[in-house]
Amino acid sequence: MRPSLRLTLVAAVALMATAVVFAQEVSPSPQLPVTPPASVTPTPTTGPGVTAGPQPSQPSTTTPFSPNMSPNYPKDPLLTRDSPSFPDPEYVKLLDYMFLFYEAQRSGKLPADQRVTWRNDSALSDGRDAGVDLSGGYYDAGDYMKFIFPLTFTMTETCWGALEFWDGYQLANQTHYLDQMVRWGMDWLIKAHPNDNTLYVQVGLTEVDNNYWGPDSGIPLPRTSFKVTNTSPGTDVMADAAAAFASCSMLYRDKLKDTTYATTLQTHATSLFNLAETARPQQPYQKVVPAVTCCYESSGFIDELAWGAAWMYKLTQDASFATKADNYISQLNTRSVQVNTITWDDKSSLVYILMAGATPPALRTKWQGFAQQYADSVASADKPNMFTEGGLFYSNGNSQLDSAVVAANAAFALQILANNMNATGSSDRDRIEKYTKFTVSQVEYLLGENPERTPYVVGVHPNSPANPHSAPASGGTDIGNINTSPKEERWTLYGALVGGPDKNDRFLDERDKWEQSEVALDYNAPFNGLMAYMVSTATSSPPYVTIAAGRPDLPPVLNGMAVWKIILIVVGSIFVAVAIGAFVCYRKRDQIRAWAAARKQRSAEKSMPKYVIKRSAPPRNHNDRDVEALEVGQGQGQPALLQDVHRTT
Template sequence: MKRCIFLLLIFFATSVQAAYIRINQLGYLPAGIKVAVWGSLTDATLQSFELLDSASGKVVFKAAAGKAFGSYGPFKQSYRLDFSSFKTPGTYQLRTGNISSPYFRIARNVYQGSADFCLRYLRQQRCGFNPFLKDSCHTFDGYTLYGPMPDSTHINAIGGWHDASDYLQYSTTSANTAYHLLAAYRDFPKVFGDQHDANGLPGKNSTADVLDEARWGLDWLLRMHPQDDWLFNQIADDRDHKGMRIPGLDPFYGRGFERPVYFCSGEPQVQGVKYNKMNKSTGVASTAGKFSSAFSLAYSLFQKNDPVYASQLLKRANTAYSLGVKKPGVQQTASVLSPYIYAEDNWTDDMELAAAQLFAVTKKQAFLKEGQAYAAKETVTPWLGKDTASHYQWYPFINIGHYELAKHSKGTAKQQLVQYYRTGVERVWEKAKENAFYRGVPFIWCSNNLTTSFAIQCYWYQQLSGDASFAALAQANFDWLFGCNPWGTSMVYGLPANGDTPVDPHSAFTHLKNYPIDGGLVDGPVYGTIYNSLIGIRLADPDEYAAFQSSLVVYHDDYGDYSTNEPTMDGTASLIYLLALKENEGN
């Protein structure tokens, strides 16, 4: 009934309004950049706007609308409404004529607790023991494929996280998830609390929940790299997609309830049997580098309180790095039923980050030199400034190694790394500055993940250089995720609590059981051309955002749309870093 009423209200709202004011529903920092976007479904123009106090209804700020940016997506005309100079905390509403925005807050604590909130999604995605369900799943994993051992050899690969509200598990996304959680704690420890134990159940354990979560992933990654020359890339494959279900027993793989564990062979593996394809794997460094950097960073954070565990992490950081050196290239994922995989094409960025982290903990100059050599091989992440890319082609979505190397570099070496970042940001800015949303990130699969990562790169560039030229661009990407977009919706389930957020994501938890998947960042909008070409998409309900869809880009809050409304663990982990950064900025 709630969803029916919601759809009805949205229908009437979109059927009568000609213009809309899109805001960041989480709110704005008093000293921060504060911009909303006005968009009209007609060719109307705008002269000025007002800011109203919610309690008194009085106008407290008024300004000219400024430049007309023209059409974008569903809007025929658009403006950026900049009220950054207004700094008084409170609750407000923007107004232009008879069009008003939702209420929002200006306060130093508008982002407080948001990073911890998103950890709820990762706890819910745990494999092995799942604290949300208070039950265990996938305890038979798994049997090996493509390895030096006989196929179907059993190894213990229990644990980790389910990847994207389905139940596949990938080493690359898991290592990237663990890395972002660890980096968030390292850089902003004061924003995280301790309300859960190591198993994810309520109860303090004198360890920040974000570290508990990272360790859950690290323990699994250690099982996926159990000895010096063994490295595994994924558990299960797209046979997992045979139907929505709560995690448990998956008899889809021909060996009872065991699931396949794919070895990092460095050679092509299956990519859709009926398509007669093999993936384009050329080596193992893309996976090995991610393992190594996560383990090294974890070593630095755990060595004081758990030196035995930390020693194990450092050992595996070194062995993973060695595997990457011996077998340069990419290890793409495998699929059986469909052609869709994580088609990663770059690996030097992963080895650069691994070398940077190993230098940070060992101070061995060889690692610094090797990291700098890797950095020169991919100076700018290739998707930056482009209109399209294959799914996870350039992953992670920014070059984290540049930031970590720059912190340990001086003079020309540091300036060069900072310039790499600036060049990438400038390429996106050249596209973004032409539209009111400052949108320069391509609408490919997981565009929200790219948006989050790009915002982080903008902030890292500013931190390293002291140059705030792109601060408005960074803020616009952050605002986009929480409602300053054509649909006026947050892209995070349940955040903010009383806002317009996803209610019908592509998730068995919500679809079958109405369980909330609090904190999950959904994939995000895609080009209309991508949406219309995908296999098996079918909307289950009328589209409440129909008025805001366009040939350029679409987003659907519908469980049938796996391309725009499926939450992902690695995107959520990146967002946890970004939210921690913003909360720390408020502090």
């Protein structure tokens, strides 16, 4: 190899290595603190009204919450994640905080034992425009509207999680608050279903409510109520409400031991599922209530019919409901098994898991196959899904608005499937372990094991989101400046799971970035069950106990890639191109030399004088052919040279 070429390649390699080192220096990856010897034990963090150990299952007698009270976090990060006791006090606290969030979302006349004291009685006249009482229930998100579609999904997922992870609620002594949370929502759903032919689906108008940013004492009135009926049906919301009543009826019958309330809920479930199946035409509810297209437009109703039928079967063990669930799923799976992302709008994948755990062994094989097909796809993050660089399960097309919730729903589903497989004596230990590993990885990501070093639950750590998109919690009144008015959120919305980071693991803790900072009823729904699961199984504390205050300064991102990586790729590509070019030139040196010589010769030829030959007039005597005189001249204006040439005949 020629010395010059060798030097070029060496320089290219050296510069690329320098670029890598530079990139690593300017964008260090955050690392967890090194775990010290097991002899070092941490002091569990505590929050207002929550001690480090389980609380009694009775109304709270602690000091009411106050904005001036803040969690007692240690100044320095804890030195180990080893749990000092079982159940882990941090997971107990998290489960309690889940219910605090729902207390902060309450509407109507608040009870005497309300722990979130900065909330007020509100919207007491809801339903008056329709001649019914629709006060109470929960506000859906960071505003003051009520929507039945996300509420019914929230109640179903919460009651299912309580049925599956009941031990966690008992260990944490949170069954009282579980009862309060579920009953507050179901009492309102009973009001929303005043007779067999009517279901109220929305209270409030987005055009009015979304133009108001202020406290619950100033909610714009009057508020409009919307309904579906037997003559103007909404098949999806009717079936979804049936599922909520059925699942929560099971919870009160089997766990909370309130058979009277369980019977009431079952009566509503039966009525609503019958209405969903018989009312014509079967259609999405936005056909009747266009106002819902602002926020919760339904993509179809077959999955809700399957969902409702599956829960009716689980509640009653009537085989006809199992047949109906199978028929509805078959309509969705005409070409192939649908393994859709779980959201408030799509429950098909949850139907597989529910039926796999509910049906007897003779009928379980098909449902178990469907469930495992979904779970395997999620655990491997098959397209269109992916894992972010930090490890978050991300569904392209669904996670853009609430990535944390999509991941939590997937983790919730896979752990229930793993539990069911354990309960039925499955020998497929690899799958069970894979599903559980996925669940724990998503829970830990959402609790701080992520590039932002941020637990995405409000109020559990200094790095927790401090500016959730919540009108009542913000304390502001200027809708045009919600980020800065006030500068700091007035009230801490303990326990709220925010929308979460983007696909690059970046999070903006700003109120107007609602895609990431919004809170909602259905956001917390899977996390309720997941925290109960962690209470009963975790042998170490959540990741945030070892995270120092302050988020790392992550490098900027352009089109899904860190800028330093883009620079490195560009610089590397240039030097690689130079090196390749030099190598090719060396291998083709003989051809290049020949080409250069030929080019040089052609250039020399072009510089030589040009001779122009002109024929003189024809000879006069044709027989005496004198050869023409040749006039040779070099260029215009040059002297002519004459030469006579004679040819004989």
